Amino acid sequence: xxxxxxGIFLTFLLITSCNSSKNIAYLQNTxxxxxxxxxxxxxxxxxxxxxxVSSENPExxxxxxxxxxxxxxxxxxxxxxxxxxxxxxxxxxxxEFPMLGSIKLAxxxxxxxxxxxxxxxxxxIKDPIVNLRLLNxxxxxxxxxxxxxxxxxxxxxxxxxxxLALAGDLTIYGKRNDILVIREKDGVxxxxxxxxxxxxxxxxxxxxxxxxxxxxxxxxxxxxxxxVIGPNLTVGISALSxxxxxxxxxxx
Numbered sequence: 001x002x003x004x005x006x007g008i009f010l011t012f013l014l015i016t017s018c019n020s021s022k023n024i025a026y027l028q029n030t031x032x033x034x035x036x037x038x039x040x041x042x043x044x045x046x047x048x049x050x051x052x053v054s055s056e057n058p059e060x061x062x063x064x065x066x067x068x069x070x071x072x073x074x075x076x077x078x079x080x081x082x083x084x085x086x087x088x089x090x091x092x093x094x095x096e097f098p099m100l101g102s103i104k105l106a107x108x109x110x111x112x113x114x115x116x117x118x119x120x121x122x123x124x125i126k127d128p129i130v131n132l133r134l135l136n137x138x139x140x141x142x143x144x145x146x147x148x149x150x151x152x153x154x155x156x157x158x159x160x161x162x163x164l165a166l167a168g169d170l171t172i173y174g175k176r177n178d179i180l181v182i183r184e185k186d187g188v189x190x191x192x193x194x195x196x197x198x199x200x201x202x203x204x205x206x207x208x209x210x211x212x213x214x215x216x217x218x219x220x221x222x223x224x225x226x227x228v229i230g231p232n233l234t235v236g237i238s239a240l241s242x243x244x245x246x247x248x249x250x251x252x
Contacts, residue, residue: 039208040109041137041157044185047211048135049087049095049105051117055125064098064121086135099124110134110156139209141167143217144174158209160194160201164217173223181206182214 043049053064066085087095093106100120105113114130121128137153146168160181170176177195183206184190192206201207209215 039157039205040111041134041208041210042107042109043089043105043113043134044211045089045091045093045106045187046136047089047106049089049113050084050131050133050135051087051097052084052131053117053121053125054129054131055127057126060125061128064100064125066098134211137211139163139212140214141217142214144171144219144223145169145217146171153211160196160207160209160215163209163213163215164196167215170217173219174217175220178218180216180218181209182216183210184212185210 051066053061055061066087068084087097089095089106092104094102094104097103097117097120100117103117103120105116108116110132114132117130117132118128121130134156138150139153139158140150141163142148145164148167151163151166160179164170176197179194179196181192181194182189183192192204194201194204194206
């Protein structure tokens, strides 16, 4: 009788453990991966750009750069720093460039934007050099992660996996098979659910993130139930374990 009770209890624990591991482990299958996927984020309205024009003759290139601004820190001992102003892509997708006027950059990749500006400068500067950097590339990670928040991205691209790593990975209560990515482009929001327990999610167009993407990790049933039941669930499990122990000792 005692062995039977322990057998049932052990079987229950094993089944629960197996189901949990399937819901927690990443990349469980070995689906076919598409190695031809190439991703380059495109510029969009509200992007802030640092654009520096240079040439063999600095005096010729100077009028095509925004003037630098001196920033003073809040403390008395802070050192003033000189920084070049940033360009802002307006709602029409354009920037106002010194000497050149309006240039539409929205929808272009960084490399395409550089080439477009260089082509416009060639009539005024011999062999112009254009450096362009996106200053406000950021993503937001919310929900069942260890460190939710807004994260600035310094590189040109970032993956969903890297974003989750920045947020300290999912908690044990995060649904790995139902991660929501919210993306806005040209004023239109799109929503995509991603299952990171399967390897083929790397083929998704949402594997590489765009600036201002929002990632939401939904809580699993355990988290939802615990928030409703509260500490009673823990008490119930403890009571069940105690009953099994008492029965085992009594029937021994």
